[in-house]
Amino acid sequence: MPRRIDKGKSRAYAFAGLMTLAFATVAQAEALDSGASAGKRLAVAADCVACHTAPGGKPFAGGYSLSSPMGTIYSTNITPSKTAGIGNYTAEQFARAVRDGVTPDGTHLYPAMPYTSYSKMTDSDIAELYDYFMHEVKPVDTPNQKTALDFPFSVRISMIGWNALFHSDKRFTPDPAKSAEVNRGDYLVNGLAHCDTCHTPRNLLMAADSSKPLAGGSLGSWYAPNITSDKVSGIGAWSSDEIVAYLRTGHVEGKAQAAGPMAEAVEHSLQYLGDADLKAIAAYLQQTTPIKTGEARARHEYGQASVDELTLRGGKPEDNPGWHIFSGTCANCHQPNGQGNKEFPSLFHNTATARTDNLIATIVYGVHREVDGVAIDMPGFGPDALFTDRLNDQQIADVSNYVLSRYGNAEGVVTAADVAQVREGGPKAPLAVLAKYTIPAIILVCVLIGLFAISRRRKGA
Known part of the structure; x- marks a missing residue:
């Protein structure tokens, strides 16, 4: 790309x-x-x-x-x-x-x-x-x-x-049973840096679900993943140095790259924190209560290099539309086998290819962050793309399914409707859906009250 x-x-x-x-x-x-x-x-x-x-x-x-x-x-x-x-x-x-x-x-x-x-x-x-x-x-x-x-x-x-x-x-009150470093991390994660607002799931009324702190939450088109100490669902398999590197740069080789809201947090805030604060955040996250959220494997463990460039070249586009889009649009930067290079990340052992929502959002909106004055940029390929090939919903679904099958979580399946949902802001919040019926419900109640009053009057007459 x-x-x-x-x-x-x-x-x-x-x-x-x-x-x-x-x-x-x-x-x-x-x-x-x-x-x-x-x-x-x-x-x-x-x-x-x-x-x-x-x-x-x-x-x-x-x-x-x-x-x-x-x-x-x-x-x-x-x-x-x-x-x-x-x-x-x-x-x-x-x-x-x-x-x-x-x-x-x-x-x-x-x-x-x-x-x-x-x-x-x-x-x-x-x-x-x-x-x-x-x-x-x-x-x-x-x-x-x-x-x-x-x-x-x-x-x-x-x-x-x-x-x-x-x-x-x-x-905030420090926990005397924990170290000063962990307490500082707690203060940053759940207070000043408000990591909890994105990484904690929400209840029906859009408040943080206190029973699942930092277990992952929807961000509209994106998803803020589980960052508890669970080794499979969370980041328990990450070292302190890896967590610090990710917070400072948005990149950890063989694990993850920050995009969407996390890229903005890195760019405008986290990269400027001192070593002590970043290490404190890592120390706190590593000792959180592990919460399992159903993942079969750690997000960064999926996928491997592909040989499709050798076996599929020359075939008809309709036989494997996802690969043809990948070969013509993505392989130039991420390499034909998906392993990337010094400038562009590998598509396997990459958390972005472990979830369908974040993969779709990455393709639609791209990746944009600036760290130490250097711009890390992947353009978006959605309908609003400016300087790249615009892909329609079905094409994005096709290339997403190809990437998932070869480099990510092969159990994930993307449809054109899924892509449209991401472009429109992600799954609708239940509260917003219920609110649509508020005015009709009020009108209905008023009508019923009116009919009841009329009925009473007629009986009285």
Whole structure:
């Protein structure tokens, strides 16, 4: 696949609370030098710039659109602008917005803002973060774009009930039975860096399922995998050095490459964390309770090199359409046998070919991340592709099935309908499906009440 360095066309995906899918281009976080303030380091670790910067916009000026099944949610301006941002916030008001999702005027934020994780942040870290935004971030007077979800999600007051059920105001407390390193990792994974918001499955009301922490969750078109210590379903077979390398670069030879939302996390946040923090995250993940989620083999163990180039060349395209697409579109970069090279990864022993959803999303949207100033880029081949061959849903299904059969989990089968679903944002959240019946149900109830009242009147007459 020809390489295209075009970071501006990257697609980001995020998931937290009610929001299940987001497409956006975000400003790159500035590299942290030795003189960076504590507040700036915290903002980078929390990846604030990613969701609060619109495509082509000023850092932290808001306007980033989060496309969810509930409607489009727009991030707010968090620069110290006194007319459009948070310049008038007191330290206490800032803390309440970040940790409890409530603004000074009483507006309840949607959990697309991961306050359910930020709630664990310590008072001292909140104070440092407040100082950074008030004194180091440049004010931008860009007005906020209003979020207007359909009923019933438009009723923000409903968040009071949701928070009562699923939000805790308990701050992080170190576990005295565990090392300082593991406790630091816990604080990062489940608090400041909010890894848990993507990697924990969601319940019917789109809250984190606390019974399966870090066991994997849907991100719309993408899937954030199980990162517990289970050796098959999770990352228990990874070494500490491999976890650290993946967090810093998004690449571990023979195991995985970051794409989609994880690539964005690496690019804008994780690559800038210090060794101590990355090792702390690894230490914490390695001691988590292993959770099995049904995988037969570890995601990175599938596949082997193929000899199809020798045996299938010259055949009719209709006899093996997936291979013909692979040979003409993919083999140039990933090599005819799928083993890749120094620049492009192998397709076997690669977690991307272990799941159908992530494989489809990779083909449709491509891979885009920038690490240490170097762009790692694979173009997307979906209908919206700009500079590559556009593949239709059936063609993407064909090449996906070929890659799965030769290099990945051969039990996975992709249909054109599966591809269409990924392009449209992934499986519909049950809550969003149920919400479609809310207004009809209210109308039906009103009609029944009206008929009952009419009936009573006639009987009375």
